[in-house]
Amino acid sequence: MSDIGTTVTGDRFAGLGDEFAELTRSLLAATTIGGVLQHLVTAAVRVIPAASLVSITLRGPDGLFYTPVETDPVAAELDQVQYRTGQGPCLDAARPDGPAHAESQDLAHEPAWPRFGPAAAERGMGSMLAIALLPDVREPRMSGALNVYAREAGALTAADRDLALLLATHGSLALANTSAVTATELEKAHLRKAIDSRDVIGQAKGILMQRRGITADEAFDLLRRTSQDLNVKLAVLAETLTSRHTELDLPGPSA
Template sequence: MADERAWQCDKAGFGSRTNESAGPLSEQFVELTRLLLAASTPAQVLQQVVDAAYRVVPCADLVSVTLRAPDGTFHTPVATGEVASELDEVQYRAGTGPCVDAADTGSPGHVRSDDLTTERRWPEFAQATVKHGFTSILSTVLVPHPEPPRLSGALNIYGRRLGAFDATAQDTALLLATHGSLALASTQAVNRAELEANHLRRAFESRDVIGQAKGILMQRRGLSADEAFDLLRRTSQDLNVKLAEVAHTLATRHTELEMPD
């Protein structure tokens, strides 16, 4: 009971900043920061944010993350339950709902409904959500991409109780979303750099092996460089195999193979 009182006191002081000493909620954010710094992939970041929201936001019964893809569609990569993914999907199909509205480029930062039983903004979503026993929702914007096209998303928190989320819950969710956005931007930048490095390495390797294959053909067939490349390209098309794979096979097994005319 004493721990619960300390927890409630810390939550009350968190939004107003009247509590200068570290408490349970502050410790949770310190732990979240440590976990996010250790995360190496976007999936790990999102999982940590969702788990933290479920732990620290009062009355959070279900949590999910909405992300917008480059083609403009939405998906739910992480959720605490399958129901959250189903309810998010209702919004994606309808093209509207708190998750979609929060992720919109003109979003005010968060979208909230205290009573989905009377909600008129998203009738299809509200009906489906209430049917599953959830009557409140809070969605807070995520901005995982710091550069254009700045593909956005939302942290979505469902509650079974009417009026489950107050101003303190909004502040806490905003902090979680901010932590998640920064960590996502960092890990995606790292992953992008790694992908670009891998792409360049594969490009150099492909170019090298194609050069080897051309040299073999030039020597064995008396072809020019252009003629050797054309032969590789035609063989690739005829076999429906990537050019680099044809070249690699020829370069490593040229004593066993006879290229077609």
């Protein structure tokens, strides 16, 4: 972990002017906290080439962490691993007194977060970057982080850190001016969404366990690998399987 001190070259910014101009317009037009955060994660996937998954961590006034938006349920699951273990880049960056950014270039062998790193690697992630996000400077103060996951170790560059910092700065300013939805309402909406996703994923796991004679962990791993291979969100794949389970099956392991 280190402070951001690298300047992005002009070539790295080539073609990004329009992207950030559009992001600014979208953020200013957003009327809810959820809208701002969704624009933020969508933009991060577009402007950071190595980004495989993106999420937002928020830390409420009660000190609890949660993930209100993500580009894929696997990102929320990875965030939850950090919340459960009490360690990881997103926790460090999301704390009010935390660093401007925290990162790991090799999650499988990360000494700073020995419980989170290998767990993330088992879920297919090689590196991660978290940038501090400050949605509310008023008391009781909230804080957060923009989380970027990459499948390959060493994939996230200094230029990617600078782009993520720009995105987080845009997002923090927009959040400071957005008051249509309170953080409590946002958290409740996220919890409803998370419960719905867990329910359908649980149903899909049950179908695979019964059909294949495999364990719950093996069923989830099959769902996760298939969602990655097909480039389909895990929750969407699970919903499709549960609604059409008499017609569909997932491919077996390759020979």
